[in-house]
Each structure stands twice: as structure tokens, then as C-alpha cells.
Amino acid sequence: MPAQNQTSPIPSSDQSPGWVRVVVIGRNWKLTLARLLVLVLTCFVVFRLVLLPVRVEGISMLPTYSNGSVNFVNRLAYLRHEPRRGDVVGIRLSDPSIRWPSVMYLKRIIGLPGDTVTFTNGTVLINGQALDEPYEKYSCDWDLPPVKLGPTEFFVVGDNRSMPAEFHVFGKVERDHIVGKAVL
């Protein structure tokens, strides 16, 4: 009977390619292709335009971020408001015309536009008032004369201040160099 032939089991040698094909390409290749395109587009938008994946190199943000740890910089964090004191931000080194910087500094904002920032025996003074810094675990003895910030300038520094000030990258940064806020 022809019907019996149609329902008879397919030999295993023929079954294997079909099963692999379903796993790899799916039942409908057009739908799979569409899903793949959506996935690629989503990854591009998320990891290029919104959350920049970064790998921390160096010890300047210890103990908050250790060498080799992975983080994300949210580029949309400051769409509605300006960066705030205590935020950890990604700072571009390159010209602002470079849309996707390859390298960034990861630093904490301690001074806002208009502030005067001073280091006195390791204590940060903002407009003469001592700044409470619970994230700073390694104390320092840095002394820094008052630095007045302009209307578009922020003062950033790493959490690890155990090394001499000369060995630490910190200071004033223009607003257009701040790429976004660290997520983790």
C-alpha cells in the first residue's frame, strides 16, 4: 500500500542530516535568518551605542574594581541629568570625534563644575568641606593646592590612592570626555 510506504520509518542515515539541519538552520531558514539579523542588530545597538563592554586594566580603582574585571559603561546614563559626585565614569582619551573609543580611563567623580577641590593630607576638601568617601579603603597623604573647576569641568580620581600622587592619573576633565557611567 502506498500509504504504508509514506509512514514507514526513515532509515537512520537519512534522518541524521534532517535533524542536524533543524538544529542548525531551524524548520524555516527565513525565520532563522530574520532572528539572527535581529540578534546581531540588538547586540550592535546594545554593546556599541548603549553599554560599552570594558575590561579594567591596572590597580588605580582598587578595591572597587580589580585588574582584569569586566564592566560596562552606560552611554545613556547622562541623557537626563549631568554626572553626579561619586559616579564612576568612563573617560575617553581620544578626540571626541572618535565615536567608539578603544581605551578609556575609569575614574570616580569627586568634583563638580564650579567646585574647588583640595587634597589636604589625603583628605578631599570640596569648597572647604571634607568629602565622605566610603569607597576609599587605602588612605593617602596627598597634598594638592586648591583647583577651581570651570563650568564644564569635573574632577576625577581613582579609589586607590596608596601610591604617590605623581604615579596616579587624576585631575580635571571636560564634560565631553565623559563617555558614560560604569554599570557594575
Add this chain to the structure above:
Amino acid sequence: MKTVFRILLVAALAALGVWLWTMIFPSPQKIIRQRLEAVARRASFAPDEGTLARMASAQSLASYFSTNVEINLDVPGRIQHTIMGRDEITQAALAARSTASSLSVKFLDVAVTIAANRQSAIADFTVEARISDDQDLIVQEMKFSLQKISGQWLITRVETVRTLSILDFERTRTPFIVGA
């Protein structure tokens, strides 16, 4: 169908023509980028570099700079040094090879601005360098000034850019000097 095929063929030929044109007559930006990549390659060295190769690459590195080049390096905690002329570049490159076992240099995020006269240019970029097996990566924003001299883009001035500035502090601190 024939028309579509013809349009596609013309478009492909046009793209090929544009590609060939840019390959044969590259823009000044492209030439400068290629030269900067070459400078980074020449500045880098592996631990197993032979003496002759060492000399050759040090001299080759110097050839990318003008004879009266001025290099001002000021990387906090690492280096504060001024180099004048090609001979000093060669000496510094050889000295670096004798003090460190290896060096890896990359120029990232290069932005090239060509002057209106098309005879000079400024290149802003980030240098990423790793000395030997040092855990710390050196990252520094830099600015190169270039000039077209005898048909070649040569580097005439190199300076470090302070992304984070602490000008008041810098005026008062004691200079710290680390070897080249």
C-alpha cells in the same frame, strides 16, 4: 532582468574603480594612518630580536621623523624626557631595547586633521604600550605634528596630551624623572 544585471554590473565596476583609485592614490589621511601604524610597529620589539635587527629597526624608526624633530614625553610616573633630532631617536630606541626585554606599542583611535594647505597635519590618538611582562598598561593621549617634506609625511613634533589636567598642582610639584 537584463537591465538589472547591467545595473548591478555597472555598480560593481564603479565600486571596483573607486577602490582601485583609493589604492593607487590614497588620501593624505590614509597615508598618515599607515605611517603611524608603521611607527608603532618599528617602536615595538620582541625579546628575541637580534643585534642587527635591533639596529635596523631603530634606524628605520628614526626615518619616519624629520631631522629637526622635537619629542616631548611627559607620562606621569613613567617618563619625562625630551628628544631632539633623529640621532637621539635612534639612541633612545636602542636604549629602550637594552633596558626592557620587550615592548608592544599600539596607536588607537587615530584622528587626523589635514591643514588647508595640505602640507601639514595633526594626528591625535591614544598610545597603548606594554613594557615586558609589566602588569600595568601605559595609556597616553598623544599629538603628532606632521609635514610633507620631499613628498613624504614626516613627524616634526610629538607631545603628550594631558587628558586629565591638574594645572595648579603641576606648577608646584617637584619634577620626577624616569629614564627614557
